Amino acid sequence: xxxxxxxxxxxxxxxxxxxxxxxxxxxxxxxxxxxxxxxxxxxxxxxxxxxxxxxxxxxxxxxxxxxxxxxxxxxxxxxxxxxxxxxxxxxxxxxxxxxxxxxxxxxxxxxxxxx
Amino acid sequence: xxxxxxxxxxxxxxxxxxxxxxxxxxxxxxxxxxxxxxxxxxxxxxxxxxxxxxxxxxxxxxxxxxxxxxxxxxxxxxxxxxxxxxxxxxxxxxxxxxxxxxxxxxxxxxxx
Numbered sequence: 001x002x003x004x005x006x007x008x009x010x011x012x013x014x015x016x017x018x019x020x021x022x023x024x025x026x027x028x029x030x031x032x033x034x035x036x037x038x039x040x041x042x043x044x045x046x047x048x049x050x051x052x053x054x055x056x057x058x059x060x061x062x063x064x065x066x067x068x069x070x071x072x073x074x075x076x077x078x079x080x081x082x083x084x085x086x087x088x089x090x091x092x093x094x095x096x097x098x099x100x101x102x103x104x105x106x107x108x109x110x111x112x113x114x115x
Numbered sequence: 116x117x118x119x120x121x122x123x124x125x126x127x128x129x130x131x132x133x134x135x136x137x138x139x140x141x142x143x144x145x146x147x148x149x150x151x152x153x154x155x156x157x158x159x160x161x162x163x164x165x166x167x168x169x170x171x172x173x174x175x176x177x178x179x180x181x182x183x184x185x186x187x188x189x190x191x192x193x194x195x196x197x198x199x200x201x202x203x204x205x206x207x208x209x210x211x212x213x214x215x216x217x218x219x220x221x222x223x224x225x226x227x
Contacts, residue, residue, distance in 0.1 A: 004158075033214065033215060035217070041219065042204065042217055042218055042219030042220045043159075043204060043217035043220070045214065045215070045216055045217070048214035091158075093159070093215075103161045104161065104215060106151075106158040106159040106160070107158060108157075108158050109158065
């Protein structure tokens, strides 16, 4: 596609429910990143994929969070048993290769509200 | 771990004023440094970058110089415009990790 696509754009869920967020990166981009942006806060690194592998999962806030990437393309971020503190905008970005060499492009984000 | 620290906002300036947003970094390797900008209602986009010491990144009148001796990458613009109102994020990427770490962001508001 033309850009990084995230879905849904908005999600309201009840506390305790599971949610799945999707990121469709730019075609051919091997690197994919997930970040969380809470109200008034900066970007919190969650996880990074190179191809289908995630060399660094240290940013995932708890074992309720998991992410996968299949076929070196689409990625899903799953939050189990959502809590109110999970409410945030979840951003996905992709880059052709190393971000030191090529620009990272961001999606518009998924705004998650846990009520 | 690798991280960036940038000056807290919000920053409010009058049009044509000089802008500086400070950014310092901590990295175990040799990072590439970036400034990303998020305009109201839009996604983050790359503003400029520098990949090695003493490099200067520039775009849209903004500049930042990679200073290894002070581990800094301060963003500057000589004359800001109302259209520069946005949130600015400093970021780094270390080659052996290839992930990107962002600062907390600095909200800039430029008043006419």
